[in-house]
Amino acid sequence: MSYEKKGYDRVAKEFGQVVNMSADELRDWLTTDESRSVGWTRKGESESVGHQSGRRIVDILGKDPSDLSDADYDHMNKVVGYCRRHLAQRPGRNVASSRWRYSLMNWGHDPLKGRGELDD
Structure with a gap:
């Protein structure tokens, strides 16, 4: 997908709103057993899609x-979409140790930080 300036700006803004973990926080999280315990894994692979995404977010x-590519913006847009969908599915309780939270954290969003609601 090719983005025009307005598209880049929108994606960057939304990504910045939803990704509330720093690169160091996310990198550290991705080394945990909890991080590796959640998510869907493609057939023939050993790492979940969310865990792969987390590594890509750290890179981004x-x-x-000025060094971000169209592929980076595509992934940033994918992250925004994933987080929007999953934030809407917040469980009723036990969020702190939930698979829901762990999955979101693989995508760079810790719902316990309280930041990450997207502007419409």
Whole structure:
């Protein structure tokens, strides 16, 4: 997908709103058993899609915005969509140790931080 300036700006803004973990926080999280315990894994692979996404987010967060590619923006847009869908499915209780939270954290969003609601 090719983005025009307005599209880049929108995706960057939404990504910045929803990804509330720093690159270091996310990198550390991805080393935990909890991080590896959640998510869907494609046939023939050993790492979940969300865990792969987390590694990609760490890479994106480490880049200068002027160095982001269309593929980076595509992934950033995918992250926003995933987080929007899953934030709408918040469980009633026990959020702190829920698979729901762990999955979102693989995608760079810790719902216990309280930030990450997207503007319409």
